[in-house]
Amino acid sequence: MKEKILFGMSxxxxxxxxxxxxxxxxELGYSCSQVTYSRDKLNISTINRMYGVILNAFKVLVQLYKKKPDILYLNSRINVNGSLRDSFSIFLFRYLYFRPLKIIIKSHGSDLSVFERKSFIFSKLVIPIICSKxxxxxxxxxxxxxxxNTYKPELKNKAFVTYNIIDPKRSVYSESFQQKHNLPKNKFKFLYVGRMIYEKGVFAILEAIAKFQERENCLFLMVGGNDEELENVKLKVDKLGISDNVRFTGYIKEEECDHFYSNMDALVFPSHDxxxxxxxxxxxxxxxxxITTQIRAAKDQLTAPDNCLWVDGKSGDSVVSALRELYKDEILRNSMRSNNIKLAEKFGRAKVCENIHAIFQKLS
Structure with a gap:
């Protein structure tokens, strides 16, 4: 029997x-269990956030004693709030849990500038705790x-690259799905999924649509966003005069949203971060x-024009050029489809978990 793992999940x-x-x-033989780690409400007061961190840390501690894992695998992120939470929680685990335990953090996005913050709390408490524990x-x-590695070269043997698991079976082409969401067959369908904010490249998309001469033959479907975000973006749509070309769905649950990928013609996702x-x-x-931006995992995994077209994410001009190229070039689209399906095999459950297992072995 391989080691026991306690997964901390949001x-x-x-x-x-x-x-x-x-x-x-x-499936690889580990004995796994899960515990809630992180909060489920984003817009809460600082006092409530602090209370939640303390309460959650003690709940994890209880599960540590109950499950007696060899590995605590925390899904988190390196930024100000995440590092504050992690440092307090990990300090608690290290000094109140009296069994051998490896602690692993998987960072879902990061602002690594936290390592150079000069405040007393970060320089003397938060960063030393998480780096040593x-x-x-x-x-x-x-x-x-x-x-x-630039910020913490002494810890370079502790940093590894992994991937997220992508299951293509969760996205299915379906006539009934297209009818449910009124997806027209006689138009080229561009998809965006995410928050409706500048940092995701949304305004670059809208500016590009306004300059895109073929937009009357297309539908731009924008999936996601809360009411406040949608209000701001819709004002921009009205100002640009592209209301007939853009449709907003608002928030859609992940299980439903996944099916859009197999029922659209292209993704436009010029996110900045x-x-x-x-x-x-x-x-x-x-x-x-x-169509996307050349950042982080996208830069690692994708090449143009085999898998994508690169844009800068801030300029409507760069996005509109990519829209035109994809819309007009069926041969390019077909080549991308084939290449992307093949590339995605790299992110299947078995391969990703074998990679994680190999990392665990290096820590033994």
């Missing part, structure tokens, strides 16, 4: 991804590992041609 984000990793590692850091791109974007790689697994 109930709000990456839950399906965490459960996929848990199942894949069980964490056994391994799993990042989703080579860029993040390289940046981590991503780790291993699930939107991007779900589209790749579904065989969609892709």
């Amino acid at each position: 109930p709000a984000t990456h839950l399906i991804l965490g459960l996929d990793e848990l199942a894949g590692l069980e 964490v056994d391994a850091w799993l990042f989703l791109s080579q860029e993040e590992v390289a940046t981590f 991503e780790g291993f974007s699930m939107t991007l790689f779900k589209a790749v697994a579904a065989g969609l041609p892709v």
